[in-house]
Amino acid sequence: xxxxxxxxxxxxxxxxxxLSDYLDGELDEAARRQVEVHLQGCEECTRFxxxxxxxxxxxxxxxxxxxxVPEAVARRLEDALRGQ
Amino acid sequence: xxxxxxxxxERAQVARAAQGDARAFTALALAHRGAVYRFALRMxxxxxxxEDVLQETFLTALRSLPxxxxxxxxxxxxxxxxxSQVLRRVRRRVGEPQGFEGLDSVEALGVEAGWGAPLEAEAxxxxxxxxxxxxxxxxxxxDVEREVLLWxxxxxxxxxxxxxxxxxxxxxxxxxxxxARLKLVALVKKGGRDGEEPRGG
Numbered sequence: 001x002x003x004x005x006x007x008x009x010x011x012x013x014x015x016x017x018x019l020s021d022y023l024d025g026e027l028d029e030a031a032r033r034q035v036e037v038h039l040q041g042c043e044e045c046t047r048f049x050x051x052x053x054x055x056x057x058x059x060x061x062x063x064x065x066x067x068x069v070p071e072a073v074a075r076r077l078e079d080a081l082r083g084q
Numbered sequence: 085x086x087x088x089x090x091x092x093x094e095r096a097q098v099a100r101a102a103q104g105d106a107r108a109f110t111a112l113a114l115a116h117r118g119a120v121y122r123f124a125l126r127m128x129x130x131x132x133x134x135e136d137v138l139q140e141t142f143l144t145a146l147r148s149l150p151x152x153x154x155x156x157x158x159x160x161x162x163x164x165x166x167x168s169q170v171l172r173r174v175r176r177r178v179g180e181p182q183g184f185e186g187l188d189s190v191e192a193l194g195v196e197a198g199w200g201a202p203l204e205a206e207a208x209x210x211x212x213x214x215x216x217x218x219x220x221x222x223x224x225x226x227d228v229e230r231e232v233l234l235w236x237x238x239x240x241x242x243x244x245x246x247x248x249x250x251x252x253x254x255x256x257x258x259x260x261x262x263x264a265r266l267k268l269v270a271l272v273k274k275g276g277r278d279g280e281e282p283r284g285g
Contacts, residue, residue: 020258024243058212059268062218077138
């Protein structure tokens with residue numbers, strides 16, 4: 001079972017629940033600072049937050065920028081559109 | 085990947101295409117076909133079905149463009165059409181709430197994802213370097229979770245656009261996205277050892 005310590009004003013679980021909003025820059029200034037104060041004093045949340053961010057970033061980097069559609073598929077799409 | 089045109093240029097292309105300019109529509113198709121195909125392939129996990137979705141999406145867009153009110157991004161509109169095409173094929177009820185998305189669930193998902201577990205940063209880094217591991221992990225998510233990850237994290241749509249596409253309020257979409265990310269972390273940590281690749285891929 002994960003530890004659930006209070007560091008600063010937030011518990012580990014409260015940080016876990018806010019991780020996506022923190023990562024996406026969607027917390028207001030006060031909430032963002034609360035998370036950062038907790039992270040500075042909690043090695044476990046810092047580690048998990050890093051892993052979480054790494055996987056999310058990899059989605060964009062590894063899967064978002066890959067090659068266009070296969071050539072044959074592109075050709076059939078062009079033919080279909082020309083037929084309209 | 086073919087880069088989409090910037091917002092102003094794209095709006096001009098959309099306006100011309102809506103008036104019947106075939107070259108403008110072709111340019112739009114060229115810029116966005118990759119995103120539509122990727123989404124279709126990851127949702128259907130079938131290359132033939134993904135190609136059908138791709139074609140039907142652009143044919144539908146071509147017919148519907150004169151009536152489109154240009155609310156939101158063009159790519160978002162295309163992905164909404166693609167989603168309805170995917171639904172017709174996979175016959176799933178994507179968009180329907182899947183159970184209670186409460187705080188306990190987030191904690192359980194966090195534990196599953198390694199929250200509070202020993203450090204394994206190196207192993208994780210190796211896994212996220214492998215595209216196949218990410219693809220396998222994505223494929224194992226529920227459809228409703230996979231689609232918000234594809235829109236928000238892979239295609240980079242805004243939170244508002246993603247919520248609109250998913251038919252959710254922004255807070256509900258954020259909750260689903262967070263849970264999906266936690267599940268994905270857990271699946272990536274498992275390394276996709278017993279996963280399967282998309283058919284025909």
